[in-house]
Amino acid sequence: MTASFVSSRYANAPGSPIRELKRFSERPGMISFAGGYPDPKLMDAEGLQASLAQLQAEEFAKALEYGGTEGDLSLRVELALLSNERHLDARPEDVLVLSGSQQGIDLLARTLLNPGDAVLVEAPTYPAALSAFRFAGATVHQIPMDQEGLDVAVLEFALATYRPKVLYTVPTFGNPTGLTLAANRRRAVVELAVRYQCLVIEDDPYGELYFDKPPPAPIHAARNAVEGADEVLIYLASLSKTMAPGLRIGWMLGPPAIRRACVLAKQVDDMHASTLTQTAAARYLKSGAFQRHLPILRESYRDRAMTLFGALQVQFGNRIEMPEPQGGMFMWGRAPGVSAQEWLAAAIEHGVMFVPGSAFFAEDADPAFFRLSFATQDVTGIQEGAARLARSMRQLKLR
Amino acid sequence: MTASFVSSRYANAPGSPIRELKRFSERPGMISFAGGYPDPKLMDAEGLQASLAQLQAEEFAKALEYGGTEGDLSLRVELALLSNERHLDARPEDVLVLSGSQQGIDLLARTLLNPGDAVLVEAPTYPAALSAFRFAGATVHQIPMDQEGLDVAVLEFALATYRPKVLYTVPTFGNPTGLTLAANRRRAVVELAVRYQCLVIEDDPYGELYFDKPPPAPIHAARNAVEGADEVLIYLASLSKTMAPGLRIGWMLGPPAIRRACVLAKQVDDMHASTLTQTAAARYLKSGAFQRHLPILRESYRDRAMTLFGALQVQFGNRIEMPEPQGGMFMWGRAPGVSAQEWLAAAIEHGVMFVPGSAFFAEDADPAFFRLSFATQDVTGIQEGAARLARSMRQLKLR
Known part of the structure; x- marks a missing residue:
């Protein structure tokens, strides 16, 4: 009823x-x-607890009050500095603090899209972005990817055909693929976006988690290099993968009129990100502890990624196709002739889990794809997990 | 562009x-x-800081992780207990934790309303609720109030005429009026809501802030007393007015299918309220400090309300109409023959401010209304403020 x-x-x-x-x-x-x-275990809980413990009584009391929807100035200063290390040329007043970068996707979907508007996404893409666009009534079209990210020729075709309002992309160590859009393609995406007047929502939660060398600058860095680009480029980033997800802190950069619309939508939603967690994050960033902690994260995730990649090479050889990860948290594989959904059922019986790739497609999913995250298991667990994956697939073939 | x-x-x-x-x-x-x-100054910052400081390293680390969209169990337990003190008969699994109760209004607007759906609100009402309904494309109709709250006869007429999907009400020490819906009218509202199959969104951020005697039980308390009521009654509450707004914690009770829809919408919005602030709130509630602090709040706000009400009686006599406040944070007045907007301009010159009542109407605002909050000034400030209000109105008359 x-x-x-x-x-x-x-x-x-x-x-x-x-x-x-x-x-x-x-x-x-x-x-x-x-x-x-x-x-x-890789979060710097001690450092964050110290940031809060060091607050004077008066500062703590201030962190319990209402704040502005755009975010607290002390945090906006720190997030502008972080952005500028990524070549984004942001001022504190350009930063809209979000309650996690996911909220940015939702605010943009709500304020930009009318029912029936077309949105382009990567195939495969982040499922909660798909949901946000669909809840807004958008029609979603997928753009295929290769090892260098989005296929730019197909992108142009789709821009001309569907006249979409938005392209959503996770161009750096993306979820679920772990792939990174090549630098020359980034430039092409910007030029196409300007030409077809399509907004680019660049979601960048993983860019700091590179293994050997930093990734290309964000797409957003071309904002002032291509005429008109500043009107179509939107950048979302997060502290959830590098500092702590429980703080619920992300941020947005983008055209002022679009940020203003998001502020209006956020005013009637959660009003502002928690003042307390904004204060904790700002203190922690200002202390320099974040920058000292990042190399530890990068090294740990690289060790785990290399362990998993190596173990799968040994266990599966060429029975699975999988690019070598360069950063982020994910590996994206394909097991030709196998249904990942059936494999998962067998894997669970063997005490190991992954996500079948079909979750990441808007339509026409190839059932042989799967996503593995190497972020949450230590090296020993990864080795055992890889062995269980191999055993479960052998069982599958016998069925 | x-x-x-x-x-x-x-x-x-x-x-x-x-x-x-x-x-x-x-x-x-x-x-x-x-x-x-x-x-x-009336928030128990010390008590809240102690709740966080007492967390063991392991508990603090846990408070930095992702959580479930519905909220952390330890907080849901405490919010169910709080709800039950209000006669709401809630189990922990009935509680949906929100990032402030405002978010509940927005999630409901987004998941329930299609463009063109009719929504009923009180006249006057809370402006951010109006905005949330309008962003969802709803058509808003106002129901007049008297000293006992919503006019039930007009409500029935509007239910029959507009067949609204939602009635939004702040029935206890409401914003902006400070008025409370009488107990017999609460029952009438429930029966009408069932008869016309109209959802009642009851927003209750102020109910704990009574001065002399507790207000009538929330509308939601009739959930099991009237056949079918459990399918149309939704309850929103908040810790922002009684604990600390910077935590961004509110909660929702209501029909499971509606809560599930809100969970889906929240999953793609901020995913969940900050785990850290949920942990702080749960600890603080569990310690009993919240219940010890409430009487201090009630007494402080009563002193302030009575001071302001008395001072205005002395300064204005019957030149303004204003009911005596019984709880909450607001007094709602009418200065016949005066434009509150013009009065505000003069008042600002005299160093005192209030909100003209027109902000609280969906349409047809009477320009003579104004809202005063007695919550943030101490008794001395209130007396001086009342004197300035009187001086500024005298100046206005001379123009």
């Missing part, structure tokens, strides 16, 4: 398939490559 | 008139009765 009050987009929406895997991940002894979140 | 990317509802939306008053409130010596927020 009550369900009829809910509008159809929400009443008929499926839950997140990744979240639905969570109950299996809680089984004793399970080795999960499924979760797309940082290893809690 | 870029503005054209923004959909028209947001591109043409005005900013909050209350927020736009903020720059005046920052003038040195200004006595503001404008802000609708608790006095920071």
Whole structure:
């Protein structure tokens, strides 16, 4: 009865398939490559607790008050500095603080899209972005990728055909592929976006997590290099993968009129990100502890990635196709002739988990794809997990 | 140019008139009765800081991780207990934790309303709720109030005429009126809501702030007393007015299908309320400090309310009409023959501020109304502020 009050987009929406895997991940002894979140053991909890403990009583009291929707100035200063290390040329007043960068996707979807508007995404892409666009009533079209990211020729065709309002991309160590858009393609994307007047929402939660060398500058860095680009480029970033997801802090850079619309939408949503967590994050950033901690994260994730990649090479040889990871948290594989969904069922019996790739496609999913996260298991767990993956696939072939 | 990317509802939306008053409130010596927020000096900052400081390293680290969209169990337990003190008969699993109760209004607007759906609100009402309904494309109709709250006869007429999907009400020490819906009318509202199948969104941020005697039980308490009521009653509450707004913690009770839709919308918005602030709030509630602090709040706000009410009686006599406040943070007045907007301009020159009532109407505002908040000034400031209000009105009459 009550369900009829809910509008159809929400009443008929499926839950997140990744979240639905969570109950299996809680089984004793399970080795999960499924979760797309940082290893809690690698967060600098001590440093963050110290940042809060050092607040004077008066400063703490201030951190309990209402704040402006755009975010607290002390944090906007620090996030502008972080942005500028990424060549983004941001001033504090250009920064809109978000309650996680996911919120930025949702605010943009709500303020930019009218039902029926076309949106382009990568194939595969981040499922919660897909959901946000669909809840806004958009029609989503997928652009294929190769090892260097988005296929720019197809992108141009889609821009001309669908006249989309938005291109959503995770161009640096993307979720789920771990792939990075090549520098020359970044420039091409900017030029196409200007030519076709399509907004580019660049989602960059993983860019700091490079293994050997820094990735190309964000797409947003071309804002002042290409005429008109400043009107179509939007940048989203997050502290969730590098500092702590529980703080719920992300930020947006972009054209003022678009940020203003997002501020209006956020005013009636959560009003502002928690003043307390903004204060903790600003203090921690200002102390320099974040910059000291990043190399530890990069090294740990590189070790894990290389361990998993190496173990899979040994266990599977050329039975799976998988590019070598350069950063981020994810590896994206394909097991030709295998249904990843069936493989997952067998894998769970063997005490190991991953996410079948179909969750990451808007349509026409190839069932042989799968995503592995190397972020949350230590090296020993990764080796055992890889062995279980191999055993579970052997079992599968025998069925 | 870029503005054209923004959909028209947001591109043409005005900013909050209350927020736009903020720059005046920052003038040195200004006595503001404008802000609708608790006095920071009355927050138990020490107790909240202690709750965080007492966390063991391991507990603090846990508070930095991702959490479930519905909220952390330890907080849901405490919020269920708080709800049950209000006779709401809630279990922890019935509680959806929000990033402030404002977010609940927005999630409901987004998941329930289709463009053109009718929504009923009180006249006057909370402006950010109006905005949330309008951003969702709803058509808003106002129901007049008297000293006992919503006019139930008009409500029935409007239910029959507009067949609205939602009635939004702040029935207890409401914003902006400070008025409370009488107990017999609460029952009538429930019966009408069931008969006309209209959802009731009951927003209750102020109910704990009573002066002398507790208010009637929330509308939601009739959930099991009237057949079918459990399918149409939704309850929103907040820790912002009683604990600390900077935590951004509120909660929702309501039909499971509606909460599920809100969870889907929240998953792609901020994912979950900050784990850190949820942990702080849960600890603080569990310690009993919140219950010990509430009487201090009630007494302070009563003193302030009575001081302001008494001073205005002395200064204005029957030149203004204003009911005696019984709780909450607000007094709602009418100065016959006066434009509150013009009065405000004069008042600002005299170093005192309030909010003209027109901000709280969806349409047809009577320009003589005004809202005063007694929450953020101490007794001395209130007396001086009342004197300045009287001087500024005298000046106005001389113009």
